[in-house]
Amino acid sequence: MFRYVVMGIVLAMTLAGCANKPSKEAPIETRGAQEVANKTVAVTPIKGAPAEPVQPKVEPVQPKKTLGEAGQTRPLRANEMQSKPLDAQAAPESAKTEPTKSVVVAVRPKVRTFQFDYDSAALAATDHATLEAHGAFLKAQPKLDLLVQGHADERGSREYNLALGQRRAESVKQALGLLGISEARIEAVSLGSEKPVAEGHDEAVWKQNRRAVLIYKDE
Amino acid sequence: MNSVRRVLVSLFLMWMTGPVWSAMTIEIVGGAANRIVVAIGPFGQGASDQEDVARVLADDLSLSGQFRIVNESSLQVGDVLTAGFGRMRKNDVDAVVVGQVTTLPDKNVEVRFRLYDAVRARQMVGFSYVVPPRALRGVAHRIAEEVHLALLASPGAYGGRIAYVVKQGGRFALRVSDTDGHNAFSVFESPEPVISPAWSPDGSRIAYVSFEERRPIVYVQSLEDGRRWAVARFRGSNSAPAWSPDGKHLVVALTRDQSSQLYRVDVLGQGEPARLMRSSSIDTEPVYSPDGRFIFFTSDRGGSPQIYRFELSSGEVQRMSFDGSYNVSPALSKDGRWMAFVHRAEGAFRVAVMDLSTRQVQVLTETDYDQSPSFAPNDRIVLYATRVQGRGVLATVSLDGKIKQRLTQEGDLREPAWSH
Incomplete structure (x- = not known):
């Protein structure tokens, strides 16, 4: 896995x-x-x-x-x-x-991206293993901090998308908190719909862009 | 003086950052069913490098979608009365504008114009302006306002300015131009996104959100000297600036306490932000009502994003939008009568307008990706961003949904805001 x-x-x-x-x-x-x-x-x-x-x-x-x-x-x-x-x-x-x-x-766990449903910040059950792997790594590296970037697809309001991306980033942060990682080590930020990973205007593209991404601070 | 400084700041920014942004093109994509026919005679020119006032006036009026312009190259001041209006009426001309530009000994320019009602054969308005030559475009816009007001008995939207963001070649520029797309200059340029420009009530400053530090931070920038400062740079996201009617405060959305919440901050970024409400939901996109009594905002506290209003004196919150599961980005007309917003129906995001006295809603557009509506100074037109053939463009629509303009230039246009 x-x-x-x-x-x-x-x-x-x-x-x-x-x-x-x-x-x-x-x-x-x-x-x-x-x-x-x-x-x-x-x-x-x-x-x-x-x-x-x-x-x-x-x-x-x-x-x-x-x-x-x-x-x-x-x-x-x-x-x-x-x-x-x-x-x-x-x-x-x-x-x-x-x-x-x-x-x-x-x-370092290779999987860094969590995907979300439309207008949702709920993590999927299948994300749990990935979260645990990052939790274990963060415990092994108590001096290493983590940045979580939340993103939204392009549709609708840019400002609402910014808030939605923040909520997605916070979801990941809280999930890691529940695994025993101090939330002080995790910075959650949102880039809203401003930084799509995929370009285009269809559901396949939007799905990729509704995401939260983990970046270790030494990267 | 201000405009000279603005030009210098603009030149400085151009020199600093390189790219040359193309000119904006404005076209009418839907006009009034019955346009008033206006004949415009040549105003003449004091000097060859001066603006052609008659041409700027003709462009203004025809771009409004309310008028059809007939150029009368032989029409001179004085001709009208002597020749009579018979010839004009034969060509269905409803109104006639004649004018004259004269350079005065002190190098200033006098512009005179008269507007005639061709049906009743009488003068409707006439004015004289004395200005420096560089202000001639502004005079032409003023004349357009006078003609519009006299013929339609309602104000036009010619003299204002718009702010918008252009994305081109991986760069973002916050630009300001006249309503007709001329005199454009960059306020701020960055390789990172810029969103949500908001004009101060006096039009001298713009607040905006920049991602240059890899997270959103709210800045205010002076258009007079180009100085800027952060007004909200807290942990998490800082965004959605809205000016108080007196220009002393802004309300912003901050995530410093986890979910996006509304706070009032000082215009100079001093002191602690004051939280307006406490909710566990997303609260964002605040906008003051013109009388300062309410803050309208977007919230998903009811399960889907909807528009609410918060009464500052009582702290009461009232839901404003009910139709559909996605209503966002409220903008208010200066007279407090209308609210424009983005409404989703059947997967399409369209500009709608609510009459705040009756709460009746009318969808104004047929495009599918509308964003960021704002009202023209005359409260009769809404400016917004949308996408046409995969490209970001700006568009305007009149409140009756009939008159539509499209504003394009090289690159992707987004995030428009009309100055008050």
């Missing part, structure tokens, strides 16, 4: 002395990893106790703002000041050159 994506994350630091220090910025925590592991794949926590079999190897990377306190060999440039905290997407180059090092696994 659910397809899980495996993402490799390379933890890289500028100084060897930091190798065993927990990184503030590591997006994956030990907690919750076991639940994920049960379902699919081996998980190596970065934070907390050292885990077998991976030995984090120190790889020099471009200095980042967030590692500044660990010691810099040259001043930060202006553009580096704007760089994001080191995370999965911040070290793609290292990942390419050292693919076998420090592989940490996170799983």
Whole structure:
């Protein structure tokens, strides 16, 4: 039913002395990893106790703002000041050159879209499995927040559609709340009928456009 | 002065953002059964680069759908009385306009016109205007108003301005033009959607909703100096701005407390928003009644979206629309007599109008995707957005449903609003 994506994350630091220090910025925590592991794949926590079999190897990377306190060999440039905290997407180059090092696994449910009936914000029974998968992922990733975008088809009032899209987004937010996810982590917004995913003017198109979409904040 | 500044802001915006928006085309798609025939003589021109007042006047009157224009190229001031009206009557001419444009020593221009009743052979109205040359189009619109009023005993809709949104090439522009589509300029342009423009009561500012921050936020922008500021930027959606009659507040729809609810906010965006009602339903699309007593709005509190009105003094809410399962987007005429709205019947979304004294409803259009109705300053015409052959266009319809215009330009047009 659910397809899980495996993402490799390379933890890289500028100084060897930091190798065993927990990184503030590591997006994956030990907690919750076991639940994920049960379902699919081996998980190596970065934070907390050292885990077998991976030995984090120190790889020099471009200095980042967030590692500044660990010691810099040259001043930060202006553009580096704007760089994001080191995370999965911040070290793609290292990942390419050292693919076998420090592989940490996170799983993200692939299904991101919920569809709705006309003028309705009710989730379908078949959405439950998808919601549970996202709930499990959010529990495994307590620092990762979620954006839910609600949409409507083009018919009728743009303003009413905006409110309807908001209600759809709130439906998803509340459903995740019932699964134990803090609603403070979930931002529900509406784009009304302004951002159709399909162009056209028939029921097949309208059906695709009546939707709520989940976007993780690190995406 | 204002118009000079407006042009500068417009040029600045054009330079900033690049795309050149095409001119608007207005055509009559349904006219009055019996149009009044008006002969217009040449007004003459003070200078070759000046506006042709007679031509602007003729376009205005024929686009109203109420008049058929006969150009009388040889007609001069003074000719009418000496030649008599016999020749005009032979050509079924009902009324005659003659005029003259003279450049004065101080570079200002004097425009004189007289309107004659060709049947009774007497002058109906006559005026003289002295203006700078750049105001000649405005004078032509004024003359059209005078002719319309004299011949139909009701005001026309020639001098106002409209705001609308154009989507073209993945860009959105909030544009303002004269009612005849001329003098168009961009108020705001963005790669993200813009919806729900609303004119301030004095016409100097426009409130609108922009998605430039990836969620809807309500802004007010001055048309005089181009400055703008957010009046509602809270968590969730901020939308549906409606001006209070005194222009000091706006009512907006916010989802900061989950479902879409109505709040009053300060025009400068200061202070905390004041919530008007508490419902668990969707409340949106507020609009003040012209006397300030009521706020009309759309709500699904009864199970389907319908129009209600909220009395500010008592807090009472009364349902206004009953016919059908989808009635939205209320707009009110300035005289408080009419409510235009979008009514769904058999899958088609059409502009309807309710006589608020009798609650009788009449559907005015035959198009299927109507949106965003608003009244012309004369309260006799409704401007709205619709779709023709898959393309977004603007359209007008008279309250009797007989006179219809279509306004098109390159790209998709939507979200029109007529200034008061």
